[in-house]
Amino acid sequence: MQNVIAFIEHKHGAIRRSSLEAATQARTLADQLGGKAHAVVVGDGAQQAAQTLKRYPLDQIHLSDEDRFVDGAVDAVEAVAKATGSALVLVGNTMIGRDVGSRFAARVDCGINADVVDFKTEGGEVSCVMPKLGGLVITTCKLTGSPFGVAAIRPNVFAAKETSGAGEIVQIPSSGKASTVTVEDEVEEAAAELGVEEASVVVSGGRGMGGPEPFTTILKDLADAFGGAVGASRAAVDAGWVSHGHQVGQTGKTISPQLYLAIGISGAIQHKVGMRTSETIVAINKDGNVPIAEFADLLVVGDAFAIVPELTKLVRDAKAVHA
Amino acid sequence: MRPEVSVLKILVTVKLVPDTNADKRIDPTTKRLVRTGVETVLNPFDEYAIEAALQLKETLNDGSTVTIVSMTPVSGKEVVRKALAMGADDAVMISDDALGGSDLWGTAVALAAGIKAQSPDLVITGTQSTDAISGDLPGMLAEKLGYPGLTYARKIDVADGRVRVQRETETGYMTISAALPAVVSVTKSANEPRYPSLKGIMGAKKKEIKQLAAADLGLTVAVGTDGAKAQLTDLATPPVRAKGQVVQAPDPAEGAKIIVQFLKDRKFL
Ligand SMILES: Cc1cc2nc3c(=O)[nH]c(=O)nc-3n(C[C@H](O)[C@H](O)[C@H](O)COP(=O)(O)OP(=O)(O)OC[C@H]3O[C@@H](n4cnc5c(N)ncnc54)[C@H](O)[C@@H]3O)c2cc1C
Ligand SMILES: Nc1ncnc2c1ncn2[C@@H]1O[C@H](COP(=O)(O)O)[C@@H](O)[C@H]1O
Numbered sequence: 001m002q003n004v005i006a007f008i009e010h011k012h013g014a015i016r017r018s019s020l021e022a023a024t025q026a027r028t029l030a031d032q033l034g035g036k037a038h039a040v041v042v043g044d045g046a047q048q049a050a051q052t053l054k055r056y057p058l059d060q061i062h063l064s065d066e067d068r069f070v071d072g073a074v075d076a077v078e079a080v081a082k083a084t085g086s087a088l089v090l091v092g093n094t095m096i097g098r099d100v101g102s103r104f105a106a107r108v109d110c111g112i113n114a115d116v117v118d119f120k121t122e123g124g125e126v127s128c129v130m131p132k133l134g135g136l137v138i139t140t141c142k143l144t145g146s147p148f149g150v151a152a153i154r155p156n157v158f159a160a161k162e163t164s165g166a167g168e169i170v171q172i173p174s175s176g177k178a179s180t181v182t183v184e185d186e187v188e189e190a191a192a193e194l195g196v197e198e199a200s201v202v203v204s205g206g207r208g209m210g211g212p213e214p215f216t217t218i219l220k221d222l223a224d225a226f227g228g229a230v231g232a233s234r235a236a237v238d239a240g241w242v243s244h245g246h247q248v249g250q251t252g253k254t255i256s257p258q259l260y261l262a263i264g265i266s267g268a269i270q271h272k273v274g275m276r277t278s279e280t281i282v283a284i285n286k287d288g289n290v291p292i293a294e295f296a297d298l299l300v301v302g303d304a305f306a307i308v309p310e311l312t313k314l315v316r317d318a319k320a321v322h323a
Numbered sequence: 324m325r326p327e328v329s330v331l332k333i334l335v336t337v338k339l340v341p342d343t344n345a346d347k348r349i350d351p352t353t354k355r356l357v358r359t360g361v362e363t364v365l366n367p368f369d370e371y372a373i374e375a376a377l378q379l380k381e382t383l384n385d386g387s388t389v390t391i392v393s394m395t396p397v398s399g400k401e402v403v404r405k406a407l408a409m410g411a412d413d414a415v416m417i418s419d420d421a422l423g424g425s426d427l428w429g430t431a432v433a434l435a436a437g438i439k440a441q442s443p444d445l446v447i448t449g450t451q452s453t454d455a456i457s458g459d460l461p462g463m464l465a466e467k468l469g470y471p472g473l474t475y476a477r478k479i480d481v482a483d484g485r486v487r488v489q490r491e492t493e494t495g496y497m498t499i500s501a502a503l504p505a506v507v508s509v510t511k512s513a514n515e516p517r518y519p520s521l522k523g524i525m526g527a528k529k530k531e532i533k534q535l536a537a538a539d540l541g542l543t544v545a546v547g548t549d550g551a552k553a554q555l556t557d558l559a560t561p562p563v564r565a566k567g568q569v570v571q572a573p574d575p576a577e578g579a580k581i582i583v584q585f586l587k588d589r590k591f592l
Contacts, residue, residue: 069499070472095475095492102462103472105428109544111552112427114457127556133341133454140557141426145550152459180471181501184487189495201591244512245493250453251367251511259591276564280589282582288569297567298585306575307582314583318592 001126001149002035003087007077008053009096013045015052017198018092020160022153025119026090027057027165032121036060037165038084040172042076043067054167056160064172068179070096074103075175081108086147088126093152094197101150110146115254117157117277126151134250134273155197156256189243194229196246201228201259202278204248206271207235208264208285208304215242218308219263225315226259231275233265249274263304267292284308331387331481331503334443335376336434336464337369337406339399340454363402368449370409370516375479375509376447377410377517383481388412390441394422394434400532407527408519414530415441419537424548427459434460435467436540445486446506450475461508471501474508 006022008015023039030037036059041049046063053061062080066072077100081087089104091097093115105112118129120140127142128151143149196202203223205214215230223230231253232246248255250270260278265271267283267290275281276295283296284304293299300307342362365373376389391406391414393399403414417437425433438446446468451458465472476488477496487500491510519527537546544550572578586592 074466098458099462099472099474102427102459103466105459106431106463106466109428109552111554112457112459112463113553114427114455114459128553131561132456134456135561138559138561139555140559141553142556143552144554145552149552152457181473181499184498184500186492186497187495193494195493244510245491254456259586277561280591281564281567282585284578284582288571293569294566295564298582299567299569300572300578300581301569302572302575302578307572307578310576310579311582314579315586315592318583318587322592 001086001088001124001143001147002033003038003084004030004033004035005038005040005077005080005084005087005089006058007073007089007091007097007100008039008041008049009092009094010041010045010049013048015049016092016094017160018094018097018153018155020056021155021158022090022092023053023056023058024161025153025158029088029119029121029126033124033126035087036084038062038080038087040064040073040076040080042073050169055162055164057163057165059166059168061167061169062172063169064174066174068177069181069183070099070103071177071180073100074107075177076172077104078107079172081148088143089148089150091150091152093154097152101152105150108146108148110148110150111141111143112150112152113141113143114152116151116153117256119151131277134254135276154256156200196229196231196248197253197255199229200257201226201261202231202248202255202257203228203261203263204231204233204265205236205242205263206233206265207239209236209241212241218305218312222261222308222312222315225312225319228257231255233271262292262296263308265292266290267295330385331379331383331444332442333376333379333387333389334392334438334441334446335369335372335389335406335411336438336446336448337373337391337393337403338366338449338452339363339393339395339402340366340452363399365402365405366449366452368451368453368511371511371513372447372449372509373406373409373411374514374516378514379479379481390415390443392434392438392441393417394430394437396423397534403532404527405519407530407532408523409517410523412530414532415535416532417535417540421537421547424551425546426551426553427457427463428552429546429550431460431463431467432544433537433540433542433546435464436542437535438464439468440535440540444503445481446470446504448506448508450508450510461506465506468504468506471505473499473501473505475510476507477510477513479507479509
């Protein structure tokens with residue numbers, strides 16, 4: 001594999017952070033492979049997104065205005081990949097990223113690696129490093145047997161760094177194809193907020209929160225103080241206190257924030273597998289004999305309802321000193 | 324496209340995975356998963372797919388059927404039977420040593436061939452598996468089958484030869500639809516999977532589980548370990564997270580201070 005193509009996910013031109021990480025990583029890998037770094041951006045707002053991408057170290061930014069749901073993106077990535085002859089496609093390991101990456105891989109018959117946290121390049125070959133079985137094992141898989149390959153990168157693991165590249169904007173010719181999927185409407189249920197996968201600080205609440213309120217008050221305040229996101233255990237989600245998108249764990253999201261705060265969460269194995277790769281784990285629990293004591297860097301034993309508001313105050317104060 | 328689909332043939336793909344409740348272990352010398360004491364179970368995500376299919380069948384109430392499809396060693400038969408006990412009509416197992424070691428691509432190729440042979444109207448999958456955690460197979464199946472792919476559905480309706488789903492997004496949902504046959508992946512918020520009833524468990528013993536071998540799939544490419552396009556080259560055990568400090572904080576203000584000092588030491592603040 002020689003070239004690297006970052007698929008760019010955006011909403012009306014506002015690019016997702018994981019895609020900026022992909023764009024930055026595309027350059028690093030392209031340099032190692034001796035090829036070019038490309039970006040593909042599709043749909044409503046693609047023009048605006050392309051302008052943002054000019055601040056990233058890309059050789060070419062390929063643009064398509066076609067808005068066919070998923071198909072348009074897969075067709076565009078396919079067209080660019082085939083034009084380069086040989087390429088690794090980077091997508092974010094997000095809902096849309098997975099859809100585009102998986103469809104492309106099946107279409108061109110190439111390998112695909114999911115939830116990639118590191119790369120190794122050697123002699124023009126690309127290997128991906130991925131935690132599997134909930135981080136129990138770290139696997140390395142080589143992409144082989146095709147001039148193409150796909151890597152879905154875990155958000156928040158690779159850096160997004162602005163450094164201008166050549167940034168040549170290239171228009172992808174329209175495919176003239178019809179949509180196979182019709183989008184009838186789109187409904188926003190929650191204010192667009194930072195997702196737990198992408199936040200560098202996640203403040204999660206569990207059954208110990210006792211009800212829905214803390215998720216919009218004390219936990220939210222603490223998360224806001226860090227500029228982070230609110231997460232939850234399955235117990236809290238199943239109780240209906242917070243929506244499923246916030247769930248961390250085996251049947252929720254697998255995340256790697258820099259700081260994970262587990263508040264009123266016991267740390268069951270199914271929760272642990274979703275957050276064990278966090279850089280630092282801090283827990284507050286009124287019980288010192290909980291599973292999370294075995295893997296948190298710090299467990300403070302006390303009442304979360306009393307500690308969290310105090311903590312938020314102190315964090316705000318500390319941040320204000322630096323500001 | 325089928326102009327008039329009346330009775331639906333619904334296929335549900337299920338994966339068998341190591342039990343999710345056990346803290347799985349890798350043998351440091353063989354570097355393989357220690358399977359002793361670790362049961363094989365239905366991928367928990369696939370229970371939502373089965374439930375969604377059963378609910379659809381019950382709503383249509385027109386003789387539509389639900390068939391389970393799994394690519395898994397023959398030894399997985401009893402687990403597949405659990406899906407039948409939930410209420411599916413029959414099952415197809417794709418089992419062959421030649422398929423062992425398949426990567427995602429190989430799995431998609433083989434599974435799609437097995438699915439196509441059943442001529443389904445609707446293929447329902449889970450969103451991901453708890454062992455691979457890739458979430459890529461639904462999209463790959465859609466592409467390989469040449470069907471529209473509607474992923475992350477939390478609600479499914481079928482009418483007039485079209486399937487309409489509520490697809491979850493990060494901030495809400497979108498309503499999308501496509502002509503049958505189609506592939507739909509179902510999320511955890513779609514439903515509450517039923518437990519097999521005693522009658523279901525008894526009945527499942529008599530239901531047909533058809534076996535397909537690699538040769539029955541008419542594959543023109545090599546899959547399995549040799550054909551894999553993502554080849555496992557290394558398996559390592561991550562460093563164990565050391566037990567950290569446990570500090571009692573009867574005084575909440577003191578507890579907050581301890582955390583802040585810790586975060587300052589680690590340069591978070
Ligand atoms: C197939 C399967 C998949 C699963 N997937 C997931 C998943 O994705 N994510 C997940 O999280 N779980 C998952 N689970 C569930 C998991 O096993 C646990 O049941 C769940 O994580 C428990 O959530 P919890 O820690 O919030 O609740 P509990 O275990 O009940 O812990 C609550 C904690 O709060 C503490 N507490 C109570 N009051 C206070 C207070 N005032 N101040 C401080 N602490 C307090 C208690 O001491 C206790 O430790 C799954 C289970 C299965 C079987
Ligand atoms: N070997 C398999 N046999 C049948 N279905 C599978 C298999 N592997 C994955 N699937 C289906 O694909 C979905 C996504 O799995 P994955 O891409 O492995 O995370 C699962 O929820 C299953 O419905």
